[in-house]
Amino acid sequence: MTESSAISWQSIRDEVLRRIRAREWRPGQLIPHEADLATEFGCARTTVNRALREVADSGMIERRRRAGTRVALHPVRRATLEIPVLRVEIERRGQAYGFTLLSRAAELPPPGICARMGSAPDRPLLHLTGLHTADGQPHALEDRWIATDAIPAAAQADFTTISPNEWLVLNVPFEGGDLTFSAHAASEGEARALRCAPGEALFVTERSTFQAGRSLTSVRLVFAPGHRVHTRL
Amino acid sequence: MTESSAISWQSIRDEVLRRIRAREWRPGQLIPHEADLATEFGCARTTVNRALREVADSGMIERRRRAGTRVALHPVRRATLEIPVLRVEIERRGQAYGFTLLSRAAELPPPGICARMGSAPDRPLLHLTGLHTADGQPHALEDRWIATDAIPAAAQADFTTISPNEWLVLNVPFEGGDLTFSAHAASEGEARALRCAPGEALFVTERSTFQAGRSLTSVRLVFAPGHRVHTRL
């Protein structure tokens, strides 16, 4: 008899998910601990641990030392969004990418930017605006603020040949940030730049990044009409 | 001397990320294999493997058996989006959640839905519309199609006490799906339901899920003005 076939962590993960969905383990309920599951499945605890770690990453269970593992009360779905550099996103669709720098100046930030970046209102930041194009058509309008004291090199960078978007990704590591999606009616200026009607519904992303507690940059991208962000679950 | 302190996989992950960002390992370049790194860091290959697996999950490196590990050409950022059930999202903000079923009927799906769900145009699906409210204010308009042959139980479900959103999350497991975000100008009907002006810019999510190759449901959520989706990087 082939007594050798080991249990894979994937099969344990699947069985755990099955039990949760079949309500054998109900939301909020404590599930058996790793050692017991290892015995039940006839494998090492390491393997159970690996499986449960994956399930925990997906948000279906919550684990705490000593307290044990319980089924999450509210099954929160988690989706991974891929956020490529705009140039790559456009070129992947087989279109020609272009970027035009529209303005560049050291300016005092408006209150909204101050709040988001935690910056002093009397301290000038580098303010850039530009247009990303795909096959010559307007794709997205970029409005960016850069903390020059945190990124001195940005003052020298030439943003006419490389977009600030890409320059920052290539040159400035960051430890975290946040990202917001929303919808917004095109202003007069946005409509002109994106060649659409004023008031048209546009997709907007706002992102800011920080490093070592310092805010680095804050950017708002207003996309041309019809833009969609897509992801798999 | 304390010769005991082991190297943690986190510290290896951080060092790997540092080298990538410092351009010691350039995009597209092959990095040393696990055994070498294990020797360099003075730890077990398992530990290096764990670290590299994490980095690979974040999208910074690509790994293939036998071929080795290389730094990703285009540093694609990955963000994890949390997609809670609407009720939970609203209640977490301390607001009172409500749902009103607006319509329920077995209908022939329009071409768009047929395409997304891979459903036959002559096969009726369960079509539901309803309004999610927060503190009595319109929050999102739901327009859902359910494949009743894949989910027979949906035909009996009472969607006036529990929203289809939540009923499906609780009762129907799925293996995958996709999710799209976009902006959309409010139609007459949407404006009436959401109590906003027609043409106003609204945030829209479209989601469809499948299981075992069969499409289960397709839903379109149109949010009231001002809605934002937020995530951390």
Next chain:
DNA sequence: CTCCTATTTATGTATGCACATAATAGCCAA
């Protein structure tokens, strides 16, 4: 009864080893 401490316990991680698997590279034959 309250507060603090020590113990217990479940998860988290590191290690050495073995073997599985995918994919390249090299070889040989037609």
Next chain:
DNA sequence: TTGGCTATTATGTGCATACATAAATAGGAG
């Protein structure tokens, strides 16, 4: 040259073991 077989090699995974760490609990001092 071409086709296909084989050996090689880097990653992927499983296991037994050991110890680390967080956190709940029990026990003891006041």
